[in-house]
Amino acid sequence: MKIRREVEQEKHELNMTSMIDIVFLLLVFFVMTFKIVEMEGDFSIRMPLAGNGGQTSDVTDLPLKLRLRSDNDGNLTSMSLNEINLGTDFTKLRANIISLVGSDEPAEGDDGPEIEIDTDYNVRYAYIIQAITAVSGYKDDTNQVVKLIERIKFAKPRR
Structure with missing residues (x-):
C-alpha cells in the first residue's frame, strides 16, 4: 500500500526551459533576418474631393x-x-x-x-x-x- 501512495503522489511537471530556449532562438532568427525595404511608388498625389465644391486654387508657374x-x-x-x-x-x-x-x-x-x-x-x-x-x-x-x-x-x- 505504501508504494501505491507514493506513485499516486508523484506529480508530472513539464520542463519549460527548452521551450523558452526555442522561443528566444526563433525571436533572434526573425530579428536578424528582417530586412527593411524602401517604399516603392511614393508619389505626392492628391485625389479630387468627393463633393461638388470648387477646385483647389493652387497657383503654379x-x-x-x-x-x-x-x-x-x-x-x-x-x-x-x-x-x-x-x-x-x-x-x-x-x-x-x-x-x-x-x-x-x-x-x-x-x-x-x-x-x-x-x-x-x-x-x-x-x-x-x-x-x-x-x-x-x-x-x-x-x-x-x-x-x-x-x-x-x-x-x-x-x-
Whole structure:
C-alpha cells in the first residue's frame, strides 16, 4: 500500500526551459533576418474631393493638364498635354514634359510644377501608371534618377 501512495503522489511537471530556449532562438532568427525595404511608388498625389465644391486654387508657374482618353473597353485612344495631341506615345509625353519643365531640380522652397491628370472613367489602370511614370522622372545614362514632376493630382474621372 505504501508504494501505491507514493506513485499516486508523484506529480508530472513539464520542463519549460527548452521551450523558452526555442522561443528566444526563433525571436533572434526573425530579428536578424528582417530586412527593411524602401517604399516603392511614393508619389505626392492628391485625389479630387468627393463633393461638388470648387477646385483647389493652387497657383503654379506652369499649370500642366494631361488628358487621357479611352474607348469603351478602357484602351487608351489619345493623350493630350495642355491641348497638344500626343497620340498614345508615352516617350513623346516624357519629351514634352522635359521641354516644358526641364530636368533641373526646383529651387529651394519651391515645390516645383504640378500636373493634373484628367482621365475618362473607364481608362485602364496600367495607362494611368504609365502616365505617372512618364511625368515623374526617369533614369539617365549613369543610372541616376532625374525627377521631373513630383506633385501629381487627379481630376474627377469623366463618364
